Amino acid sequence: MLRLPSFTYLQPRTLEEALAMKADAGAEGMYVAGGTDLYPNMKRRHQEPRTVISLMGIRGLGGCETRDGGCAVGPCMTLTDLCSHPTIRQHYDTVAQAAGLVSTPLLRNMGTLGGNLCLDTRCNYYNQTYEWRQAIDFCMKKDGHICWVAPSSPRCWAVSSSDVAPVMVALGAEYVLVGPGGERVVPAARFYHNDGINYLTKQPDEILCRVRLPRPDGWDAVYHKLRRRDSFDFPVLGVATWVQWQPGNGKRETGRVAEARIVLGGVASWPQEVPEAGAALAGTSLSDEAIAAAADAAYRPAKPMDNTDFDLSWRKQMTRVYVSRALAELRRRRSAR
Amino acid sequence: MASAERGLRVVGKALRKVDAAAKVTGTTKFADDLFLPRMLYAKLLRSPHAHARIRSIDTSQAAALAGVKAVLTGKDLPIPFGILPVSQDEHALALDKVRFVGDPVAAVAATTEETAAAALARIAVEYEPLRPVTDAGDALDHPEPRIHDYGDLGNVHKLIHLEFGDVEQGFQDADLVREDTFFFEGSTHLPMEQHAAVADWSADGKLTLWSSTQTPHYVHRALAKVLELTPARIRVVACPNGGGFGGKSDPFSHEIVAAKLAMVTGRPVKITLTREEVFYCHRGRHPTLMWVKTGVKQDGAITGMHFRSLLDGGGYGSYGVASTYYTGALQTVTYHVPRYKFQGARAFTNKPPCGPKRGHGTPQPRFALEVHLDKIAEQLGLDPAELRLKHLVPPNSITANWLRVGTMGLGRCIEKVVQGSGWKDKFRKLPTGKGIGLACSSYITGAGLPIYWNPMPHSGVQLKCDRGGGVTAFCGSTEIGQGSDSVLAAIVAEVLGLDPLDVAVVTGDTDLTPVDLGSYSSRVTLMTGNAAIQAAERAREIIARHAAAQLDVSPERVAFAEGRVFDVERPERGLTFADAVQLAEAAEGTVGTVGSYTPPPSPGKYRGAGVGPSPAYSYSACVAEVDVDPATGIVRVPKIWIAHDVGRAINAATVMGQIEGSVYMGLGEALMEEMAYRENRNVVHKIPSLLEYKSPTTLEMCDVVTYVVEDPDPNGPFGAKECGQGPLLPVPPAVANAVYDAVGVRIDEVPITPEKVFKALRRKEKGEPGRFGPAGFPDIAWPAPTRVPPPWEGGDGKAVPLTPGASPGTTRSRKPRARARGQ
């Protein structure tokens, strides 16, 4: 049996209590929500907190309420609850869809929105037991000095493997963080770093306490996921596409794109937005040519490395195909409206 | 068997398995479910090096840790073992050398598993790394440093060269000669249960080991050898296995270590492997490179076949010599091959050892052969189903390599899947991206020879008839989920006219049960079944004698059914089975009988003839339908039609389960399963986890239409042949052939991943051959051939002496025949 190391487990009821517990525990304390990311990592000795502080008992970190036309979601909502929440399904079906593609139904019953947004970056030189990592002389993400994916690299190339994060970045969602110094709001895009080790701008003692989704007014989004199996597997490529349709005069819309964002998951240490790809769509009606141009633009910066499932050159090739297909779906959704 | 002629009441029905209630309530005790008082927990320290000499081991820090009760190293268990007598090359803990990342080096027993793990981290091992051998090609290129100090050539473990008739003449007679190369990637069994063992040592010098093993008898022998105990003082109990598929068929380090730790500490010791460690036990499918050259006439009749295989064996012998022979053995039992030549080689490499996985050594050549035939059919302009149907091996015949084929239901299997799938309307007629492919196969129903040479039966059954009417069947066979306990109960119940639930089965326990060689090579239903029939018929004879006297009829008129023993001509005249047993017991004493089974001798008498013979061959035909996305290369398999010639189903529902399960495992190998290593990083296993080793989920599994073809074989119990392995074999080639039908590219490699399809499609677009597969087969210094004339050339199954000086090879082929047996 692969077992957890020993640690102290704390179950605060309020945010204040949690922050105080973390302050007491110092660097050896960690927050946990569903545990589906942290506990396997602890069993493999990736993280070795001496104190684990559960956020699941904190009232106010769950639920979902509508505010200013937008929606604020509690990060401790399980992915299963998120998928089935009526507001999310009605106005943010892409969020529900991405959440529904995470791992397995059982893990979605346990794993949370916040957990998926803060998911540790992944790498198949890293997501291994201590003994396995010892056989490769460890890597820089834990216990070692070299990134085996790119041995001359000064930084770690572990991969952002969240399904929901690229969607949040594409939507322009905002995260509300609470720390010892109070509350701050961070745009989703600025929550992530392109670094496999320091992949979040969140400070270790800060708690993600709300995820604000923008008002559903004339935009649409689609998420496509590439992986070996339709269950269990993390994305080796995620494509989140978002378009704001131009408002027309009066009731008629022009059918043209005002603004677009394309964000890739699984190809970098953060959800990788490709502004050139979005720009290629502005003013178009998602014609085949515009889609091809955007797909081409998205293909160029995608930099999959040899540290996930599948051959990396094929994964890069697939960027074009998956971006095209996601955009084509957006176009279909529009004409079906 | 005489019994098969009568009306059957139990055999053939879809009855609940005798252990079904225990399985669905979670009460089945798997090895890790055993908790004994004062039990210690053991863990193994494994090598972080792929290939290294051990300079020193310091265990003092570990031994000093509170809670640690014993620490072992290789010096404590210096006697080698191995499943085959010809490759006794394993040590429970590495003695002086490690041969793969994960090779066990030391062991700890402690009061908790956490403490044992902590103690491992305090063992200091000094290694002197050696150049690792990364794959079979590397082994050919680098004979030094040697992984083992035995083997046929450098790092080549085994070389085989067999020739049955003049193949070159066959090629000259052909209208078309075609050569292809194929590669079949290694894969592992991945049973959901991680191996576990519990050992107990009693003060009177007796050892008991409970283990998730498919082969308690072989574990018994290995324990006796390594621990230097008399077998009479060792009891091995095979717990029900939580899946085996061949992965629990070797004696393992952890079993021996648990036993030794129990002996040293005087306390029960449990060891349960982690999932990662299960990957290191491995013994799975050998990665195999293959080259095949076949001559055919215009109508597809084969005139000669030359087959070469190169197996990547990993760090130890395991079943590898047998596996190597198996890659050449069964090419001849499906379509008539008049002249046949086989050259096989197995290399040692610094990876977890390969061995027997479902289909043992035969899915690889079957993939090659069936895709090769698909290409031949296309070149000849023949329908591949028709080509196969026209040239089937006739029933009751002997093949070029001297295998005796009995019943042969492949023709009916092909007809079933061709008709059921709508083959004729679909083949080469579906729109681009959709495809259909066909492949066939055959598998042994039990190996004709035991693993170590001996003239004793392969399976024994003992019956005890109780005064209360219950019957207990004792047999060494091992329940691994395939339903062997239920087959045993069903057969005894059939012969004695009982309900299977009135038959208690005691299996897989070397103290309690007569030897059965184990749950491997699809042997149990046939061999245990025949032994059970013999034991039950002997019991019936005793009971019938006394019932007949009571009923005042001749014993021949006594029938057994529905728990009664009665006059067959006046069925109302009879007595209960219990009363009949009591009459017999009163007259003769305790009613108990034995039965045993030994396979018929094989007609082949040459060195190497020990692998391939079987009392009966099962046959399968498969049609796969695929959807291929040309933009990505992603292949999905919505549906498979499979027909399997099982001879006769003993339990129809269990047969269905075995066939569907075989299709599942074949599909996994066809599409995604792969043992992958980091050659540049110490040859570590790239993905030793259930997440990254891709086993199909419910969302990848296809629909399956199963046709059960029954053509009772005289050698099988009630005519039964195997069904647990054979139906896996045709799945990968059927998928490959369907991919070609869908998008016109040949993927001559398993698994058929999207990357490979994508690359082949791009090549095709560029006007290059639309193929992905190995470029060629390396030059190997084959030994001189063992030449055996096929039956139709007047041979007697023996090798003919080589003409002196005719061939530069060794004299290996002239060694005494007895040495070849048991491989």
Added chain:
Amino acid sequence: MPPPPAPAPADAKTKIALDVNGEPVEVAFAPHKTLLEVLREDLSLTGTKHGCELGECGTCTVRVDGMPVLSCLVLALACAGRRVRTVEGMAAGGKLHPLQDAFAELGAAQCGYCTPAFLLAAEALIAGNPRPDRDDIKRALSGNLCRCTGYIKIYEAVELAAARMRGERAEPTPESLYGVR
């Protein structure tokens, strides 16, 4: 090289009360233990199996407050006051649960190792959807691996049990038990 992982100290046990299969239970264990470990090692409920302990196979599925979850990734401490249901709680009064009965009838349990997990995941599915179609079943069970059956007998057993639980008189089809002849 970094120091080896720290040895586990003999943690002081913590006691919790919870409901296991409808019975109130008090159990003491080291705080880092998972629900899986406590069920098997401290409550002797070995019906719950394990295949990886990393959430990668589904073999350790149990229901907590009705929801099927992976007991290898649930801390036992987090289960204080909650309802845990394991395979041991399914059969009642010496009678199999309809799902267990259907699994036995169709041979949906081969080696039986993943079976408890499939039963609990299927039970939760039917609780929320008494009439699941084949795709519903595939999706609901897509977090549970089985290496023996190819899942087909499992689907059929879930369909059969669901029909019976709806009060229908359902029987397996001849094709599912005997194949196409």
